[in-house]
Amino acid sequence: MILVILAVLVWCGGWWLNSRLANGSHAATREVQLLVPVIFGFTLVMVWQLLVRGLMVPLVILPAPTDIASAFGANLSKLWEDFLQTFVKGALSGYVIGCSAAFLMAIVMDRSDFLRRGLLPVGNFVAALPIVGTAPILVMWFGFDWHSKAAVVVVMVFFPVLVNTVAGLRETSAMQRDLMQTYAASYWQSFFKLRLPAALPFIFNGLKISTTLALVGAIVAEFFGSPTVGMGFRISTSVGQLALDMVWAEIVVAALAGSLFYGVVAMVEKSLTFWHPSQRR
Amino acid sequence: MKTLIAVLTVLSVIIAFWYAACLPMNIKGVLTEAERAGAEVTPAGAKERRDLGEFGLVLDNSFAIPATWAQDRPRLPAPHQVAQELWKTTGAMVLKGKMMSKRSLFYHGWVTLSATLLGFAIGTGLGILLAVGIVHSRVMDMSVMPWAIVSQTIPIIALAPMIIVVLYSIGVQGILPKAIISAYLSFFPVVVGMVKGLRSPDGMQLDLLRTYNASTNQGFWKLRLPASMPYLFASLKIGIAASLVGAIVGELPTGAVAGLGARLLGGSYYGQTVQIWSALFAAAILAACLVALLGLIERSVLKRMGMGA
Numbered sequence: 001m002i003l004v005i006l007a008v009l010v011w012c013g014g015w016w017l018n019s020r021l022a023n024g025s026h027a028a029t030r031e032v033q034l035l036v037p038v039i040f041g042f043t044l045v046m047v048w049q050l051l052v053r054g055l056m057v058p059l060v061i062l063p064a065p066t067d068i069a070s071a072f073g074a075n076l077s078k079l080w081e082d083f084l085q086t087f088v089k090g091a092l093s094g095y096v097i098g099c100s101a102a103f104l105m106a107i108v109m110d111r112s113d114f115l116r117r118g119l120l121p122v123g124n125f126v127a128a129l130p131i132v133g134t135a136p137i138l139v140m141w142f143g144f145d146w147h148s149k150a151a152v153v154v155v156m157v158f159f160p161v162l163v164n165t166v167a168g169l170r171e172t173s174a175m176q177r178d179l180m181q182t183y184a185a186s187y188w189q190s191f192f193k194l195r196l197p198a199a200l201p202f203i204f205n206g207l208k209i210s211t212t213l214a215l216v217g218a219i220v221a222e223f224f225g226s227p228t229v230g231m232g233f234r235i236s237t238s239v240g241q242l243a244l245d246m247v248w249a250e251i252v253v254a255a256l257a258g259s260l261f262y263g264v265v266a267m268v269e270k271s272l273t274f275w276h277p278s279q280r281r
Numbered sequence: 282m283k284t285l286i287a288v289l290t291v292l293s294v295i296i297a298f299w300y301a302a303c304l305p306m307n308i309k310g311v312l313t314e315a316e317r318a319g320a321e322v323t324p325a326g327a328k329e330r331r332d333l334g335e336f337g338l339v340l341d342n343s344f345a346i347p348a349t350w351a352q353d354r355p356r357l358p359a360p361h362q363v364a365q366e367l368w369k370t371t372g373a374m375v376l377k378g379k380m381m382s383k384r385s386l387f388y389h390g391w392v393t394l395s396a397t398l399l400g401f402a403i404g405t406g407l408g409i410l411l412a413v414g415i416v417h418s419r420v421m422d423m424s425v426m427p428w429a430i431v432s433q434t435i436p437i438i439a440l441a442p443m444i445i446v447v448l449y450s451i452g453v454q455g456i457l458p459k460a461i462i463s464a465y466l467s468f469f470p471v472v473v474g475m476v477k478g479l480r481s482p483d484g485m486q487l488d489l490l491r492t493y494n495a496s497t498n499q500g501f502w503k504l505r506l507p508a509s510m511p512y513l514f515a516s517l518k519i520g521i522a523a524s525l526v527g528a529i530v531g532e533l534p535t536g537a538v539a540g541l542g543a544r545l546l547g548g549s550y551y552g553q554t555v556q557i558w559s560a561l562f563a564a565a566i567l568a569a570c571l572v573a574l575l576g577l578i579e580r581s582v583l584k585r586m587g588m589g590a
Contacts, residue, residue, distance in 0.1 A: 019420040033423065040424035061447055118287030122295075128518070128572050129565045130526045133541075136549035136557050141356065215436040223442070223533050224549055231439070239442045242450075247443050255435040262434035 003054030007047045014043030063245040071245035072252060078234070079253050086231040087257050089146035090218035094153025098214075099207060102158045106165035110195075111187075120166060127159040135221040149221045149230075156217040157210035161203070168202025169195050201276050204269040211261045215254060299360055300350065305335035306357040307349040312338065314352075315345055358555045366559040383539075386563045392540040393528050394567060396456050400463020401524040405517065407464070408471030415472070416479040416505070417497070429472050437465060441530045459531035459540075466527040467520030474516025478509025507586060514579035521571045529564060541567070 018036050026032050045065050051057070052064040059067065072079065109116045135152045142148035172195055180190040222232025231250050238246040273279055309330060316322045323341045324330060330338060339346065350359040358366075367386070374385040382388065411429075415422045441462050448458040482504050490500045532542030544560035547553070 015420070018424050022420040022423045027419070027423070036420075036423040037425075037427040041428065060450055114287050115291070117284045118289075118291035121284070121288050122291055125569065128522050129568050130522070130529055132526055133529060133545055133561045133564050136545050137554070137561070140549065140552075140554070212434055212436060216438050219436055219439050220530055220533075223530075224546070235439055236442050239446045242446070244443065244447070251439055251443075254439045258436055259431055259434045 001054065003050045007050035007054060010043060010046045010050065014039055014046075060242045060244055063248055067245045068248040068252065071243075072249040075246065075249060079249060081229050082231045082234050082250065083253055083257065085146060085227070085229045086149065086218050086222065087215070087261075090149030090221070090230070091153055091214040091261075093146070094150035094218065095157055095210060095214040097150065098154035098157035099161050099210060101154065102161035102206075103165055103203070105158075106162050106169060107191075109162075109166055110169045116166060120163070123159050123163050123166075127163055131156050131159075132217060132220045135217070136224045139221060139224045144225045144227055146230075149218045149226075152221040153214045153217040156213045160209045160213065161206040164202045164206030164209075165199060168199030171195075171198045171202060197275075200269075200273045201278065204265065204273065207265050208262060208269070211265055212258060215258050215261070219254065296360055299357075303349050303355065303357050303359050304339045304346060307352055307355045308335050308338050308342070308345065310354075310356065311345045311348045311352060312342060315342075315348065320344070354552050355554055358558050362555055363558045363562060366555045367562060370559060371563075386541075386544075386559065389539060389541050389544050389560070390563055390567055393525070393532065393542065393564075396459035396528040396531065396540070397463050397521070397524045397571075399456060400460035400465075400527060401467050401521055403460060404464035404467035404524065405471050405520060408468045408520075409475055409513075411468075411472050412475035412479060413501075415476050417501075426476065429469055433469050433473065438462075438527065438530050440465070441527070442533070445531060459528050462531040463524040463527040466523040470516045470519045470523060471513075474512045474519075475509060478512025479505045481512065482508045510582060510586065511579075511588065514575065514582075517579075518572050518575050521575060522568055525564065525568050525571065 018039055021027065021032050021036050021039075024032070048062075049065050052062055057064075063071075105119075109119055132152070134155055135148075138151040138155070139148040142151050176194055176198075177190070180194050185193070219232040219235070222230045223236055226233040231254055234250050235247050238244070238250070270279055309327075312322050312330060313327050316325065316327070322330075322345075324333070349355070350362070352358075355362070370384060370386040374382060374387070379385060411421075411425070415426055444462055444465075445458045448454065448461070486504060486508075487500070490504055495503070528540070529542035529545070532538075532540040533546055541560050541564045544563075545557055548555075548557035548560060
């Protein structure tokens with residue numbers, strides 16, 4: 001009971017601190033803007049810990065953060081193997097293949113007006129579909145190992161990147177294109193010097209959406225069959241064994257991998273599209 | 282008109298390619314069956330054929346080509362096989378008056394759809410509420426918003442099997458666990474889109490309301506909420522697609538009882554490829570219908586509000 005009351009107190013304390021910070025005079029500084037969400041997250045984890053311990057929630061319903069941390073620490077090598085199998089082999093290779101294929105396809109579509117007219121509605125349509133559903137088929141075709149996971153990821157990331165890249169390549173104004181024409185620029189010259197840079201914000205939008213899709217695809221594909229390693233495999237078997245601390249540890253890995261992946265792509269975007277209004281400060 | 286011709290051309294090319302792809306994909310299975318039935322196959326014996334290229338086999342055994350489009354359990358079913366299966370499990374069932382039998386895709390589709398819609402309603406409702414809170418409270422904005430954005434980079438769907446099992450162990454089962462996963466997936470896109478929308482009125486418009494001495498409440502109902510509609514609908518479309526994916530994935534760990542996800546899983550357990558493909562197409566059609574329906578609502582709402590293009 002004491003722990004529960006403590007949880008309420010921690011929550012109120014965190015909230016009070018945050019409201020002081022957010023409504024204080026330093027609210028606009030970078031440090032405070034970083035500090036407030038960190039305090040919020042920390043408060044949430046504390047409350048979780050105290051409530052689980054205080055209410056004696058059994059492990060099979062919700063493990064406490066400390067349980068998860070100890071499961072994480074005890075299974076580091078296993079988690080690392082799963083990470084390599086699912087993220088590096090499955091998601092990352094599929095992501096690279098899918099995005100480059102979509103990029104090349106977008107250039108082809110950009111050169112032919114007919115193809116663009118025909119493929120763009122189809123691409124837009126497919127991008128909204130539940131493509132994860134192809135996972136059982138692709139697992140059947142490419143076997144249980146990472147190849148099938150990469151194939152699912154390729155299919156999942158292809159259309160968002162394609163649609164965004166095609167939209168981006170059409171982003172230049174007639175004036176700009178005419179200017180290139182007066183310089184007697186060839187197609188590729190105007191492509192590399194004008195249209196590709198102008199398309200970058202759109203391309204990166206597609207790439208960023210795809211980072212999450214890649215992880216989702218790789219994990220869900222493992223629910224349909226996998227070797228005895230991999231994040232999706234570990235999650236589904238650990239759920240079966242009711243080892244929820246392991247499941248949560250795996251989810252922590254997935255969350256870290258997902259946000260790191262996104263962060264890296266966002267950083268590359270920042271360095272390449274520093275000229276764009278959305279990146280300027 | 283030009284677009285229509287282009288789209289139809291692309292679609293027919295895709296279908297032609299699909300039929301062509303059936304040849305190399307299915308030829309080995311077809312030849313094995315044909316040999317068992319006593320036909321002349323070059324080269325004889327499944328073992329000899331195992332390492333040969335598929336295209337060479339197709340050329341050497343051209344008699345087997347029609348059979349690659351009519352196998353029982355092909356690696357890649359031909360489009361007409363999928364279409365037949367779709368008709369058999371939907372239209373034909375309706376004609377026989379067994380629309381809701383366990384073999385009907387309407388039954389499975391409804392199981393998935395009801396979870397999707399319930400989850401979508403919960404997720405959207407909570408999402409809008411949170412967005413309103415974020416817009417009106419600085420503290421919530423600064424504490425919650427970064428996490429809402431970060432959470433979009435996390436493969437939330439990894440939680441699905443656990444949510445199902447945990448809810449089952451505390452006695453919640455049926456439609457609710459799936460709906461919770463759906464709600465979770467549609468929640469964050471709605472929050473992010475709605476915050477953007479509620480913030481979209483610029484300083485001039487907000488100042489105008491201030492000169493009218495409008496209260497915060499009036500400002501919300503008369504300016505912010507109407508201004509947020511285009512953003513809301515954009516994120517609703519993303520949200521409903523995510524909800525459907527959530528409901529389908531939510532059906533996987535329960536072990537293939539009912540629903541489109543169950544059809545996918547069941548098909549992959551028993552090698553019923555035609556069933557997988559028809560479930561996949563049913564899911565695609567369902568998603569397309571839901572998005573199109575939202576698009577229609579969006580168009581009519583925006584038009585009545587004077588924002589229609």
